Amino acid sequence: MRELVTIADVQAAAKTLAGVVRDTPLEHSSPLSEIAGGPVWLKCENLQRAGSYKVRGAYVRISGLSSVERARGVVAASAGNHAQGVALAAGLLGIRSTVFMPVGAPLPKVAATRSYGADVELTGATVDEALVAAREFADRTGAVFIHPFDHPDVIAGQGTVALEILAALPEAATIVASVGGGGLVSGIGVVVKALRPDVRVVGVQAVGAAAFPPSLAAGHPVRLASYSTIADGIAVGIPGDLTFAHVSDLVDDVVTVSDDDLSRAMLMLLERAKLMVEPAGAAAAAALLTGKVAVGTPAVAVLSGGNVDPLLLMKLIEHGLAAAGRFLRFTVRCADRPGKLARLLALIADSRANVSDVEHRRHDPRLGFGEVAVSLSVETRGGEHSGELVRALRAAGYEVTFR
Structure with a gap:
């Protein structure tokens, strides 16, 4: 224990x-x-x-280093927040920092980490892979590894x-x-x-x-x-x-x-x-x-x-x-005749929903002769309202499929 x-x-x-x-x-x-x-x-x-919150632990850990350890610099691995915390803490204490981040780390987090003064190395697909690279760097250079969570400080x-x-x-x-x-x-x-x-x-x-x-x-x-x-x-x-x-x-x-x-x-x-x-x-x-x-x-x-x-x-x-039922993406099929799209949009408007995007497709091998597919993104007031809209469309004869 x-x-x-x-x-x-x-x-x-x-x-x-x-x-x-x-x-x-x-x-x-x-x-x-x-x-x-x-x-x-x-x-x-x-x-x-x-x-x-990451700067709290990073600063306590780095501030406790000896003068010899500080001279060797610190190294860390993170998807972003620990990276920024270490970079900021090291900068405040006048210590050089190197941070390994996954290749897919969010660009603003990478940029912020660099802005606090850290040298950033992008490596691996996950934090675990970045951790391996950071530990290897510590072994090779003598830099002190600052673990993102598993240290008493x-x-x-x-x-x-x-x-x-x-x-x-x-x-x-x-x-x-x-x-x-x-x-x-x-x-x-x-x-x-x-x-x-x-x-x-x-x-x-x-x-x-x-x-x-x-x-x-x-x-x-x-x-x-x-x-x-x-x-x-x-x-x-x-x-x-x-x-x-x-x-x-x-x-x-x-x-x-x-x-x-x-x-x-x-x-x-x-x-x-x-x-x-x-x-x-x-x-x-x-x-x-x-x-x-x-x-x-x-x-x-x-x-x-x-x-x-x-x-x-x-x-x-x-x-x-979408998870809250306030945004729907769906496709309906209707006859490719004048006025059909206007009728569909009018039905949605009558249901007091708001169309934010429409895609009208005639050339799709899955469509029958004389059919058109209409894909819509629709804003609603919530799950109950979304259900009412879908029921109204189906009652009017439209086949509704979700995407």
Whole structure:
């Protein structure tokens, strides 16, 4: 059994971070409060320096290096948020940093990491592959490897999030946080179980990259054979030994959410809370939005990061609208005669839906003689309204197929 981080470690980390990180706000969420049946607050680490909580652990870890270690520089691997946290922390401390990022890492995260002064190397398809390259670089050059989650200093730094939550909301009953490698939820668990053991701590993973549930069931870290999710910030194939020990001991539950759930949560946070949150950062809110976790209130959902590629954001907003039943893509067939398209569009307008895109296809081998296929993108007011529109189209004799 690995020795766990203590509350004293986290309190020491808070002193180290004083004047370095922001004490991010707690914002009340009306939509999530309605679902939870009591007050829900959002811990806005998306507003943290470098756009996520990661700078906390990175700064504590790097600030503890000896002068000899500092002279050798640091190296890290990350899809983006840890990269930016390490780059910022190293820059603040005057230390050279090299960061390995997957080839497909979001371009804004790559650019931001470079802007903080890091040398960025793009390698591998996943964070795990980038980690291998970073470790090889450390062995070759002597640079100090800064693990994204599996180190006591990193866990202690991330745990300062919970110190701020309990100071601002001492009556909190549940804290929900996203989980990739487990550093954030481990640090939260250390604080909560030392100061308020009655508070429930819940971790949330993306269902397509959920290594903790099988690991907890097996009693040891289990590597996923493969993983895929829109939440690149929590796409980790295996828990760390240290974070696994913390989660096993201190976290009450780990639940999973789908990519659709994450998209809907991002959309809700953008529309209702006016907060830009990346998919990984929205995981805790997604668990509450979908009712995947039973919570005592007041509850706090940690929005762990806000670094999202604008191009990806456009796709995610559309995906979130579709997941919420507010955006439909479908195709209908009708006779290729004058007035037929106008009749179809008039029916949609009468249903008070809004057509955002139309594609009219005559040349398709799947069409019958004299037929045309019309593909539409339609905005509706929600799932019930979408159902009404589809029923109206079918009642009018249109064959509706979804794409």
